[in-house]
Every structure is written in C-alpha cells, then in structure tokens.
Amino acid sequence: MNIQDVINHLEVLAPLEYAEDFDNVGLLVGDKDEKLTGVLVTLDTLEEVVDEAITNNCNLIVSFHPIIFKGLKKITGKTYVERVVLKAIKNNIAIYAIHTALDNAIQGVNDIICNKLGLKNKKILIPQAATIKKLTTYVPIDEAENLRNALFEAGAGHIGNYSHCSFNTNGIGTYQGNEDSNPTLGDKGKTHNEKETQVSVIFAKHLESKIIKALTETHSYEEVAFEVVTIENKNQNIGLGMIGELENPMNEEDFLAFTKTQMNTGFIKHSQFLNKPIKKIAVLGGSGSFAINAAKFSGADVFITSDLKYHDFFMAENTMLLADIGHYESEQFTKNFLVTYLTKKITNFAVVLSNTNTNPVKYF
Structure with missing residues (x-):
C-alpha cells in the first residue's frame, strides 16, 4: 500500500471538489507514490506532531487543518509553519489536509x-450550490439500457433516496462521416438515419471524469455526442x-x-x-x-x-x-472519527491517534 491508497479512502469520505475555494486541502507535503509505513491523525500539524509520527514510524500525517494555508515564499525555519514543513521533508513524512472538504461532507x-x-x-x-451536473447523450435504441446501466454503475442517477434515475426520449439521429471516419452504423460519405434514445442523468460533480469514462467506453459510436451542464439544484447532502x-x-x-x-x-x-x-x-x-x-x-x-x-x-x-x-472544542473529535474510519479501511497498517493537544487557546 502507498500513500495514495490512503488518500483515495479519504476522498471517498470527503471529496476535495467540495472544499471551500479559500481553503488549501489535499496532499501538501510529500510523495503520493511513497510506500506507506503508518498513518498519524491530528487536528493540527505542529512540530510535536511530526515528532509523534517519527516515533510511531508513520510517514503520513492526516491533519484536519492545513499547515500550509497561505503561499510559502521561503522555507528557512523562521516560522512554525516553515519548521514543520522542513522537519516533515527531512524525515520523509507526507502531510495531507482534509479541512473544509470534511466540513462539507454529510458524515463530517x-x-x-x-x-x-x-x-x-x-x-x-x-x-x-453548483455541485450537481447533468449528462445528456444519444445512443442507438437497442444500446440504451446497457449504457444507462454503465452510467448508473459509475455513480450517475442518484437523487436523494432514489437510484437509477434517468430521462429518456426516442427520436431520429443523423450523421455523415467523412473519408477518414469509421462509423459503427452506416457508411462513410453517406448520411445515415438512426433510431436513437436521448439519455439524461444527473451526477455529483466529483464523479464527472468517472461518468465520462463510462460513457465513452460503453458507447459504440466512434464519436460520442454528449453535453454536461451544471444544474441549479442544491445538493442536500x-x-x-x-x-x-x-x-x-x-x-x-x-x-x-x-x-x-x-x-x-x-x-x-x-x-x-x-x-x-x-x-x-x-x-x-x-x-x-x-x-x-x-x-x-x-x-x-x-x-x-x-x-x-x-x-x-x-x-x-x-x-x-x-x-x-470554542474553535478547537467544536472540532476536537474529528481526529477520533478519522482514526475509526481509516482503521476500518486499512487493516494491515497502523492508524495512530495523535496524543498532542494542539489547542493554542488556554484558559485561566
């Protein structure tokens, strides 16, 4: 298992596409292809937390808050942020921040x-807003069911408590291929009429590449006609x-x-x-x-x-x-939640809960 495998699990829980625009989430330090030795989960990444990771032989820190929030022009160790980054790099430790992606998640x-x-x-x-998209495409009538099922399998067609949702209209599609074409149906150089079904499905925006891949790999046409638009409906999840x-x-x-x-x-x-x-x-x-x-x-x-x-x-x-x-108090149980989540997903590597209290606010 490598670091990217852990990231994949985290981004199923909290896709980065839903993080706030101002935020800095994802892999902030390190190589995603590095072999995993262990995971340390924390609310904030401080020097003491990096020391914990070293002690526990963890080369990935999963942090709720990002240690790098604004751009770094220098890494000289002058600030606590620079010192954390330097120590992580020197010890080959990756840092991943989840922050507002998890804030916006339904189980966050x-x-x-x-x-x-x-x-x-x-x-x-x-x-x-702007988290739901709609795909519209056109497919020969006798292929429509197979295409719909492929799109559903990729995650399309989910509306609240319902799945396999689509809208379908039958009509006549026309096309004429040039001399370099290789049409699946009809002959190049001749206008072809084909009975087609217009298929429309909605999907969550973070699934777009997966949906398009399912479409192009399943559709029989050499050139697949489709459009993707963002719809106004707000995602209640x-x-x-x-x-x-x-x-x-x-x-x-x-x-x-x-x-x-x-x-x-x-x-x-x-x-x-x-x-x-x-x-x-x-x-x-x-x-x-x-x-x-x-x-x-x-x-x-x-x-x-x-x-x-x-x-x-x-x-x-x-x-x-x-x-x-209190800020820390409202988010303090997040790291416990992430440890439980990752432990269920990763059974053959240590997922360690950081013991460092990173709350910068003290009470007298």
Whole structure:
C-alpha cells in the first residue's frame, strides 16, 4: 500500500471538489507514490506532531487543518509553519489536509457534533450550490439500457433516496462521416438515419471524469455526442453546518450544561437567555458567524459554533440562543472519527491517534 491508497479512502469520505475555494486541502507535503509505513491523525500539524509520527514510524500525517494555508515564499525555519514543513521533508513524512472538504461532507465535522449531542432528523444547514451536473447523450435504441446501466454503475442517477434515475426520449439521429471516419452504423460519405434514445442523468460533480469514462467506453459510436451542464439544484447532502433536534426539549441552562459536558469545553459564551425550551439545534464546527442568519431562518432554538465576536451576539435578535463553545472544542473529535474510519479501511497498517493537544487557546 502507498500513500495514495490512503488518500483515495479519504476522498471517498470527503471529496476535495467540495472544499471551500479559500481553503488549501489535499496532499501538501510529500510523495503520493511513497510506500506507506503508518498513518498519524491530528487536528493540527505542529512540530510535536511530526515528532509523534517519527516515533510511531508513520510517514503520513492526516491533519484536519492545513499547515500550509497561505503561499510559502521561503522555507528557512523562521516560522512554525516553515519548521514543520522542513522537519516533515527531512524525515520523509507526507502531510495531507482534509479541512473544509470534511466540513462539507454529510458524515463530517457537523455530523460528529450532532451525534455528540444525540440529535435526530439531521440535515445540512447551508447546502452547497453548483455541485450537481447533468449528462445528456444519444445512443442507438437497442444500446440504451446497457449504457444507462454503465452510467448508473459509475455513480450517475442518484437523487436523494432514489437510484437509477434517468430521462429518456426516442427520436431520429443523423450523421455523415467523412473519408477518414469509421462509423459503427452506416457508411462513410453517406448520411445515415438512426433510431436513437436521448439519455439524461444527473451526477455529483466529483464523479464527472468517472461518468465520462463510462460513457465513452460503453458507447459504440466512434464519436460520442454528449453535453454536461451544471444544474441549479442544491445538493442536500453537501454543505456547511447541520440542523437536528433533541428527542426531548431542555431548558437553556440545562442544555448549555449538557453541551459543555458532551463537547468537553471549559466554558461557553452565549447570548442572553430567551426563557424558551431548546428543541431544534443548528451547529457549525469552527468559525461560524457567517451562518447566524441561516440558523435563524432554519427556525433553530440555538446555534452552536465558535469564534463569535462581540457584535455577532447581537445578530441573534432575540430569536434564538447563540453559543460559542470554542474553535478547537467544536472540532476536537474529528481526529477520533478519522482514526475509526481509516482503521476500518486499512487493516494491515497502523492508524495512530495523535496524543498532542494542539489547542493554542488556554484558559485561566
């Protein structure tokens, strides 16, 4: 097994195509074709974490946050980022960051928070736009079923709880091949009429190359006519934040005490109590002030996130409770989740949970 094999498993869970544009995800340091010796999973990659990887004979660090976020013009060891990169390179250790790709995954950061709080009826708070594409192609009628099945096998045709979804229209296709052509049906130099089926299927954008490959390898024509367009529908399984419900409502003080315990946080900053029961809960791991309005419009009784500033607390406008549980605290269980996931996928290599507490914020 090599490093790319581990990356393949991670990108099934959290395809990089859904990471935010500002982010820096994927393999940041190292050679993807290097033979794997072990995997260390961490929230942040610090020098102490690289030392852990060395001690545990792990040549791949899977980090939630990217150690390289902005461009590096020099690597001299002057900053903590440069020192980490230098130490990793010197010790032949690769670093992979998953960050907002996992933030946007249906089984990602926010799902972890919801599960910690025991929430039911979960759904994405801010579904991501431009993540669904549609393929339209034309195939001889007697080949249509075989082509549809190949596209379905490649991942096309999934809509919510339904699979094998397509739209089909029969008609007449025409073409005329030149002297260099080799038509499957008809003769070159002559216009040919063929009874064809127009097949349309939708697919998640990260599957595009796989879908096109299935199309071209299955279709019998020398030249395959097709188009791919991005559709406006939002993918309800991809996006930031999540909404869920408690099985039984709680009062505000009891809920914050419960959250403090479940999320293992030293304190919670919150907006003023509204003296109403907490039932519907919106969550967003990491910095989430941008989602306050989305949480309000969702009808949430409370919005759990982090990094809220003074004026952000006014934005609740007495419609819901805002709770800032801390950035590290909102994401701390991500590494445990990734270890469990990779351990199930990789049974013959060590997947090690980092013991380094990388939280830069301390409390007095």
